[in-house]
Amino acid sequence: MNETPKPIAGTASYLDDRLGAGSFLKRNLRKVFPDHWSFLLGEIALYSFIILLLTGTFLTFWFKPSMQHVIYDGSYQPLVGVGMSEAYASTLHISFEVRGGLLIRQMHHWAALLFVAGMTVHMLRVFFTGAYRKPRELNWIIGVLLLTLALAEGLTGYSLPDDLLSGAGLRITEGVAISIPVVGTYITFFLFGGEYPGEDVISRFYSLHILLIPGILLALISAHMVLMWVQKHTQMPGPGRTEHNVVGAPFYPAFMAKAGAYFLFTFACIAGLGTFAQINPIWLFGPYTPADISAGSQPDWYMGFLEGALRLMPSWEINFLDHTVPLSVLIPALVPMGIIMTGLAVYPFAEQWITGDRREHHLADRPRNAPVRTAIGMSGVTFYGILWLMGANDWISAYFHIGLYETTIIGRFAIFIGPAIAYWVTYRICLGLQRRDQDILSHGVESGVIKRLPHGEYIEVHVPPAEDIAEHMRGKKEIPIVPGDEDKDGIPPKGVRGPIGKLRAKASKFYGTDHVPLDGHGHDGHDEHAAVGASDKPRELH
Amino acid sequence: MTENELPGPDDEARVPRRVIGTPAQGTAVLGTRPATAEVETPGVTLPDPADARKAERTVTLLFFIAFLAGIAFIASYVIFQVGDIDSTGVSNAALGGSLTVALLALSAGVVVWVRRIMPKYNIVQERHEMRSDGDTREYVGKTFVAGANESGFVKHKMMRRTLLLAAAPLGLAPLVLLKDLGPLPGTSLRHTVWKKGMKLVVEGTGQPILASDFDSPGGILSVVPEGYEHDLNALAKATLILIKFRPEDLKAGTIKNWTYDGIVAYSKICTHVGCPAALYEQTTHHILCPCHQSTFDATDGAKVIFGPAARPLPQLPIGVDGQGYLIAQADFDVPVGPSFWERGDAEADAREARGNQS
Numbered sequence: 072m073n074e075t076p077k078p079i080a081g082t083a084s085y086l087d088d089r090l091g092a093g094s095f096l097k098r099n100l101r102k103v104f105p106d107h108w109s110f111l112l113g114e115i116a117l118y119s120f121i122i123l124l125l126t127g128t129f130l131t132f133w134f135k136p137s138m139q140h141v142i143y144d145g146s147y148q149p150l151v152g153v154g155m156s157e158a159y160a161s162t163l164h165i166s167f168e169v170r171g172g173l174l175i176r177q178m179h180h181w182a183a184l185l186f187v188a189g190m191t192v193h194m195l196r197v198f199f200t201g202a203y204r205k206p207r208e209l210n211w212i213i214g215v216l217l218l219t220l221a222l223a224e225g226l227t228g229y230s231l232p233d234d235l236l237s238g239a240g241l242r243i244t245e246g247v248a249i250s251i252p253v254v255g256t257y258i259t260f261f262l263f264g265g266e267y268p269g270e271d272v273i274s275r276f277y278s279l280h281i282l283l284i285p286g287i288l289l290a291l292i293s294a295h296m297v298l299m300w301v302q303k304h305t306q307m308p309g310p311g312r313t314e315h316n317v318v319g320a321p322f323y324p325a326f327m328a329k330a331g332a333y334f335l336f337t338f339a340c341i342a343g344l345g346t347f348a349q350i351n352p353i354w355l356f357g358p359y360t361p362a363d364i365s366a367g368s369q370p371d372w373y374m375g376f377l378e379g380a381l382r383l384m385p386s387w388e389i390n391f392l393d394h395t396v397p398l399s400v401l402i403p404a405l406v407p408m409g410i411i412m413t414g415l416a417v418y419p420f421a422e423q424w425i426t427g428d429r430r431e432h433h434l435a436d437r438p439r440n441a442p443v444r445t446a447i448g449m450s451g452v453t454f455y456g457i458l459w460l461m462g463a464n465d466w467i468s469a470y471f472h473i474g475l476y477e478t479t480i481i482g483r484f485a486i487f488i489g490p491a492i493a494y495w496v497t498y499r500i501c502l503g504l505q506r507r508d509q510d511i512l513s514h515g516v517e518s519g520v521i522k523r524l525p526h527g528e529y530i531e532v533h534v535p536p537a538e539d540i541a542e543h544m545r546g547k548k549e550i551p552i553v554p555g556d557e558d559k560d561g562i563p564p565k566g567v568r569g570p571i572g573k574l575r576a577k578a579s580k581f582y583g584t585d586h587v588p589l590d591g592h593g594h595d596g597h598d599e600h601a602a603v604g605a606s607d608k609p610r611e612l613h
Numbered sequence: 614m615t616e617n618e619l620p621g622p623d624d625e626a627r628v629p630r631r632v633i634g635t636p637a638q639g640t641a642v643l644g645t646r647p648a649t650a651e652v653e654t655p656g657v658t659l660p661d662p663a664d665a666r667k668a669e670r671t672v673t674l675l676f677f678i679a680f681l682a683g684i685a686f687i688a689s690y691v692i693f694q695v696g697d698i699d700s701t702g703v704s705n706a707a708l709g710g711s712l713t714v715a716l717l718a719l720s721a722g723v724v725v726w727v728r729r730i731m732p733k734y735n736i737v738q739e740r741h742e743m744r745s746d747g748d749t750r751e752y753v754g755k756t757f758v759a760g761a762n763e764s765g766f767v768k769h770k771m772m773r774r775t776l777l778l779a780a781a782p783l784g785l786a787p788l789v790l791l792k793d794l795g796p797l798p799g800t801s802l803r804h805t806v807w808k809k810g811m812k813l814v815v816e817g818t819g820q821p822i823l824a825s826d827f828d829s830p831g832g833i834l835s836v837v838p839e840g841y842e843h844d845l846n847a848l849a850k851a852t853l854i855l856i857k858f859r860p861e862d863l864k865a866g867t868i869k870n871w872t873y874d875g876i877v878a879y880s881k882i883c884t885h886v887g888c889p890a891a892l893y894e895q896t897t898h899h900i901l902c903p904c905h906q907s908t909f910d911a912t913d914g915a916k917v918i919f920g921p922a923a924r925p926l927p928q929l930p931i932g933v934d935g936q937g938y939l940i941a942q943a944d945f946d947v948p949v950g951p952s953f954w955e956r957g958d959a960e961a962d963a964r965e966a967r968g969n970q971s
Contacts (some may be wrong), residue, residue: 103738114823140843146696154843167701170690174709206743239888243904246886246951256802256953261794267849267887270792303740313736320734328727335720339713354698361849362816362835362881364889368904381886381921382905388923399921400886400951433740465906475906476919559633583639589902 104326105306105319109196111333116189118337119182121230122290126179127281133169135161136231136277139268147354155233155358160271162232162353178345183228185341187221187373188272194218194415198448200435202305204428208419210298215416220284222373227280228527229371233273236351238359239368241272245380268361305435308546309541334570367465378408379461383482407458414451427553427566439508440547442501443582449497457482457489496542505587508544511536512589552582656736660729665705670731675722682715729800794840803948805838805851807929809834812839813855813878813939821938822855824873831895832857850949852881852889853929854900855939856911862898866914868967871930873939879915880949883907885922887951900926923952924960 075083087093103112135159143150145160146167165172194214197203203211230241245267249259264271303317312318320326344350356365370378380403386397423429423445438445460467464478473481515533522532535541555576557569560566567576660668690894694700725887744750763766770819775907805930811823816835819842827834840846867877879900884891893911899918900909907922909915915926930942944967948960 099734103736128857130866147698152939165696167697170693170695170704171708173701173705174712177705178709183955239808242888247889249951249953250886251699252953252954256955259953260798261791264795268845269795275794302743303738311735315740317738317740318735321736325727325731325734328731332720332723332727335716335723338719339716342709342716343713346706346713359845361845361887362837362852362889364891364903367876368903384921386907386917386921386923388952390958394954395956396954397923397952399923403921429623430704431742463852465903476908479906479920484827565775 096461097577098404099300101321101322102300103317103319105304105317107307109200110304110410112189112196113188113193114330114333115337116186116193117292117296118334119186119189119341120288121334122182122314122338122341123179123186123574124289125284127285128176130165130172130179131281133172134158134231137272138268138273147409150354150357152280153358156273157613158231158233159353159358164191166354174345176343177348177350178341179505180350181344181348181561182341183225184289184350184372187218187225187242190218190221191373191425195448195452196473198415198418199358199438199445200305200307201432201444203419204432205419206241206302206431207298207305207349210295210302212416212421213298214296217288217295218415219412220288220291223369224280224284224288225373227276227284230276231273231280232351232353233359234353235359235363235365235568236353238268238361238366239364240370240374241359242361243378244605247400249406250397250404252396252401255478260351268359269518302306303433303535305433308434308437309442310542312434312542312546314431317433342393361503367469369463369466372435372459375408375413375462376455376458377404377462379458379464379482380404382464383458383461383479383486385483407454411455422582425553425575425582426551427579428551432548434546434548436548437543437546439501442498444502446494446498450494453493454486454490462485502586505547508547509587512544545589547589549585552583553579555580616814617908640738645824648851656734656768658733658735660732665730670727672722672726672730675718675725679722681714682711682718685711686715723857724971738812802950802953802956803959805944806841806844806847807851807941807944808936809836809941809943811941812934813837813853813931813941814839814842823937824876824933824939825937827857827876828874828876830857830862832858833893833895835891836878841869849887850880850882853878854881854890854893854926856898858898858912862912864910864913866910866916868914868930871928871942875942876929876931876939878910878941879909879911879926880929880945881926882950883922884917884924884926884949885920885951890926 083093116404135157139157140154141157141160143153143155143160143165145151147163150163162176165176167173188318197211197214226240226244230237230244244265245259248262249255251258262272262275263269264275304319306317306319308313309318320329323337369375381400384399384403387402389396389398435445438448441507461478461482464482467473468475468478517534518532518534520532521529523529536544553567553576554564557563563572563576566572686708689704689711693704693707695704745753766773781823813836814821818839819839821839822834822836835844836853836855837848838851841851855876855878857878863869863872863875863877873876881889881891883902883904885902885905885907888902890900890902890907890909892901892903893899894901898911900911900915901907902920902922905921908918909918909926910918911923914928917925927945927947929945931939932942934940946963948956
């Protein structure tokens with residue numbers, strides 16, 4: 072078997088003769104991909120997207136995006152004779168009369184939930200490890216766009232079956248759109264083809280959902296992949312890993328096979344969920360009518376934070392000169408989303424401005440080693456999480472026997488206090504973990520061996536940490552600080568002059584100051600055999 | 614973008630320096646792993662052949678399970694028919710179960726293959742700064758300027774300006790084309806289909822309502838205009854909740870003239886974002902919107918007592934016709950449903966108008 076098999080060699084040479092693929096393959100077949108469990112999170116989103124394309128195409132074969140009124144005469148007995156839209160009737164048809172239709176429908180819905188979930192955790196991974204830093208800012212922006220588009224894609228898809236639950240979502244969408252000052256009424260009339268609900272919105276959402284948005288998603292995902300390929304993946308600090316290399320397994324064959332296996336695994340999970348976990352049983356909800364709603368209505372999880380924001384908001388509304396600004400709708404619909412998405416988009420550039428760091432970064436940060444960033448991230452997560460929880464405050468109230476209004480009032484305070492607490496707690500945890508790293512590096516790890524010294528003292532022998540652990544810890548990078556000290560004439564350096572410059576210098580110092588340097592030693596007077604407990608002397612940090 | 618391999622420090626002695634991916638003499642380029650273990654690549658640790666053979670058996674078993682499950686999927690499609698909720702359930706379980714097993718077995722097989730038959734890799738590749746070298750950047754910059762000059766775009770001002778001029782209206786064209794997506798709002802949001810004399814009928818059954826039959830205090834009905842029972846556009850604004858009170862329960866916020874014998878009609882469309890405010894708590898007389906929990910006091914003109922809604926649910930003037938059936942006396946005098954820019958303080962205007970009438 073030392074010869075290349077003929078079909079493979081033949082194909083390769085056929086393609087190379089025509090495409091000149093050889094030089095590309097020579098460079099890329101063995102492209103190295105670093106390994107870390109957290110690098111798989113984005114792949115969940117990628118594979119879910121592929122599954123969404125496959126299952127979605129299947130659904131289009133039967134789905135009729137029409138709001139034409141029909142009388143149901145299909146095989147689901149409880150609804151026979153009931154008037155409904157053709158969209159709802161065809162969704163029932165897919166569910167009950169197409170073999171595998173229900174399975175594919177449920178898989179499509181589960182894949183959508185997993186798609187956004189995968190993107191979200193992937194985004195958190197990139198954020199907390201600082202993998203968005205130069206040169207990857209553009210890919211980060213693409214990611215933020217992808218996340219926003221995924222929400223729009225979810226919203227348009229969720230509305231298509233035209234059942235009572237999805238109609239509630241559509242009604243809320245309309246209420247939000249019409250609240251926009253100046254143009255809201257026009258936007259609504261154009262979107263719905265007149266007054267709500269009209270007869271156009273399903274077919275319009277349909278073309279957005281199956282053509283426009285997925286087309287843009289596909290293009291952006293491709294760009295995301297190409298940039299990742301060109302820039303090479305970041306890696307976690309460890310033995311032999313530097314800013315100038317990449318250590319791991321080659322694309323061909325190992326990474327390719329792993330990625331294939333992971334795709335199949337994601338597919339299997341979605342198939343399993345589609346089989347055993349019922350989702351969106353639209354036949355139980357009935358057809359949409361604007362006159363009815365069921366209590367406890369919940370959107371898909373990724374819309375929960377907007378729903379929670381709407382629920383938290385007090386009833387503010389401004390009337391002036393015969394015009395109305397419904398703040399109780401506008402603020403919750405636009406502000407949290409604006410804070411989160413804009414915050415994400417500008418973060419890499421804000422950080423660069425604050426730290427003055429224009430270097431390329433290919434070694435990922437451990438979250439603890441950038442405590443301010445991690446704390447900001449966690450307070451963002453808390454902000455989002457509280458809104459998300461409040462999107463289900465009626466369920467919380469019912470399950471935990473808390474008054475409904477109390478949950479809202481608690482939420483109104485928690486949305487401000489929660490992120491602040493999260494910031495502080497995270498910051499302290501980061502410093503604590505850094506201190507632990509410092510301790511292990513300077514002091515070794517507990518070996519479990521207890522030794523009695525000649526004068527009677529018992530100590531636990533500490534041994535140096537394993538090389539890979541030590542290297543992982545030594546991967547800590549200092550965060551640069553913009554020089555802000557005034558020179559002897561009292562003139563601050565360029566870039567930190569004026570009020571904004573002063574703010575920058577302050578922020579930079581706050582952001583970059585390393586309170587627990589790795590080579591700092593809090594263990595004076597002790598060798599590596601020092602007793603447990605003796606190393607816990609309080610150290611001055613600030 | 615070239616990637617040169619750096620052999621690890623201790624590999625230096627063993628292997629000649631060479632680029633990964635250009636295999637040593639006698640190695641298969643694609644597909645198969647080398648038959649002999651003597652050819653080694655830096656960073657590539659081949660598995661123990663005996664262990665690999667053992668793993669192959671596991672992989673084979675898993676792939677075979679995937680094969681069987683795949684057959685089962687096709688068989689399920691043929692065997693299990695759909696049509697009612699039970700048979701659909703069975704078909705769903707059979708198709709989905711076999712598909713899940715097939716995919717799971719396949720992915721597990723590949724995982725075992727990667728982990729136990731493929732080598733362990735610890736290959737090091739160099740990274741290069743993303744920016745090109747100075748000469749290249751300079752060349753590109755110069756070429757760009759030269760190209761711009763050659764094109765005449767810089768020199769010929771008139772041409773440049775008319776090109777921009779030409780582009781501007783064309784850029785607007787797509788927006789203009791969207792105009793026919795819908796009619797202009799006009800005053801349509803200020804009216805509903807209710808008008809004097811129109812019967813109130815029960816949602817769902819379409820039955821008109823005899824005021825004398827609707828006589829137990831605390832009773833509530835969801836009501837739609839007669840003739841519009843299935844017109845969703847009409848229902849999105851005209852749906853009502855009808856509540857019967859003891860007359861002494863009604864407070865100042867409710868317009869008494871617009872009630873009939875303690876029966877009050879409010880718009881069911883929440884003034885927050887338009888969900889039907891469908892929940893009613895008899896003991897407290899609270900109307901609750903299940904979407905965002907805006908709560909309205911039904912005895913007091915449906916004024917807001919909690920939640921994000923900023924305005925009360927509008928009240929519809931009702932009365933009875935000659936046969937005692939409930940009818941509307943007029944349309945709402947304020948727009949129903951969510952707030953919008955052109956709405957203004959319609960309540961204040963309506964109060965003024967009512968004041969002038971009396």
